[in-house]
Amino acid sequence: xxxxxxxxxxxxxxxxxxxxxxxxxxxxxxxxxxxxxxxxxxxxxxxxxxxxxxxxxxxxxxxxxxxxxxxxxxxxxxxxxxxxxxxxxxxxxxxxxxxxxxxxxxxxxxxxxxxxxxxxxxxxxxxxxxxxxxxxxxxxxxxxxxxxxxxxxxxxxxxxxxxxxxxxxxxxxxxxxxxxxxxxxxxxxxxxxxxxxxxxxxxxxxxxxxxxxxxxxxxxxxxxxxxxxxxxxxxxxxxxxxxxxxxxxxxxxxxxxxxxxxxxxxxxxxxxxxxxxxxxxxxxxxxxxxxxxxxxxxxxxxxxxxxxxxxxxxxxxxxxxxxxxxxxxxxxxxxxxxxxxxxxxxxxxxxxxxxxxxxx
Numbered sequence: 001x002x003x004x005x006x007x008x009x010x011x012x013x014x015x016x017x018x019x020x021x022x023x024x025x026x027x028x029x030x031x032x033x034x035x036x037x038x039x040x041x042x043x044x045x046x047x048x049x050x051x052x053x054x055x056x057x058x059x060x061x062x063x064x065x066x067x068x069x070x071x072x073x074x075x076x077x078x079x080x081x082x083x084x085x086x087x088x089x090x091x092x093x094x095x096x097x098x099x100x101x102x103x104x105x106x107x108x109x110x111x112x113x114x115x116x117x118x119x120x121x122x123x124x125x126x127x128x129x130x131x132x133x134x135x136x137x138x139x140x141x142x143x144x145x146x147x148x149x150x151x152x153x154x155x156x157x158x159x160x161x162x163x164x165x166x167x168x169x170x171x172x173x174x175x176x177x178x179x180x181x182x183x184x185x186x187x188x189x190x191x192x193x194x195x196x197x198x199x200x201x202x203x204x205x206x207x208x209x210x211x212x213x214x215x216x217x218x219x220x221x222x223x224x225x226x227x228x229x230x231x232x233x234x235x236x237x238x239x240x241x242x243x244x245x246x247x248x249x250x251x252x253x254x255x256x257x258x259x260x261x262x263x264x265x266x267x268x269x270x271x272x273x274x275x276x277x278x279x280x281x282x283x284x285x286x287x288x289x290x291x292x293x294x295x296x297x298x299x300x301x302x303x304x305x306x307x308x309x310x311x312x313x314x315x316x317x318x319x320x321x322x323x324x325x326x327x328x329x330x331x332x333x334x335x336x337x338x339x340x341x342x343x344x345x346x347x348x349x350x351x352x353x354x355x356x357x358x359x360x
């Protein structure tokens with residue numbers, strides 16, 4: 001997490017040192033115009049990781065960022081971060097409304113094959129686009145981001161409300177994201193914040209799989225589109241024995257849930273700062289960069305089957321293949337987090353497909 005630098009004023013230095021000394025026993029303090037370094041011995045600080053977390057909860061609201069390093073010498077460095085101003089939540093609302101409109105518009109187009117021509121066809125298409133495409137898709141994407149938001153708040157990491165990205169073609173949106181406005185405190189928080197979104201979204205999508213599959217049978221196509229969209233369904237459809245349409249138009253809700261499931265897989269790729277990258281960094285620490293390199297190479301290979309992967313490759317490279325560390329990169333993970341990581345891996349396997357769009 002990058003943050004702006006700011007000088008630590010002399011009149012605040014004494015208070016800062018007093019706060020840190022309550023939690024960390026240091027043998028030397030070094031002061032620079034931007035930073036204060038507290039050097040320590042591990043033997044003098046049993047339970048340092050817990051103490052550091054309590055220190056973070058006090059300092060971050062005051063505008064200070066503590067960072068722990070044990071590479072050569074062991075020290076905690078404190079840097080001041082000037083107050084930042086963020087855009088109003090109106091931006092989130094406007095983007096949501098625009099995304100709602102774009103997904104309804106796209107969903108209406110997918111609905112036309114299931115509507116008989118008539119004077120009210122366009123009105124019914126808009127209704128279908130809202131109920132059977134926009135609503136389930138935005139529900140999955142929105143719950144995904146709310147999952148991140150809830151767990152970030154649990155760790156006292158400031159986060160924005162979801163930003164939806166409207167696109168008036170394709171599936172009507174490029175997804176949604178939240179902005180973390182504080183550095184992530186430790187690997188446990190990094191893993192759990194990263195995993196929360198996909199888990200929440202997957203749990204939301206799971207029952208909708210059956211509803212959408214049922215509606216695919218109920219609503220019979222009355223016409224064929226000029227270009228038939230054919231997608232490859234992930235493993236979870238095979239495991240559950242669900243019908244996978246290939247030679248008939250896909251019902252809008254079937255397509256919406258498919259998008260939600262595939263979006264889960266995309267987010268769980270262990271590269272860059274995707275959700276899977278957060279989980280991999282939490283589990284493997286600095287070694288996660290090797291997993292990132294391997295998966296980028298695999299995605300390059302997958303472009304032989306589906307060229308669209310090249311976009312994700314360049315996006316991951318642009319975002320950076322080496323994941324930034326948390327403030328405390330040394331605290332051990334509890335067993336529960338390894339179980340969460342295993343569940344996330346299973347979700348990825350069930351949701352991923354090499355060739356998402358076969359034709360269309």
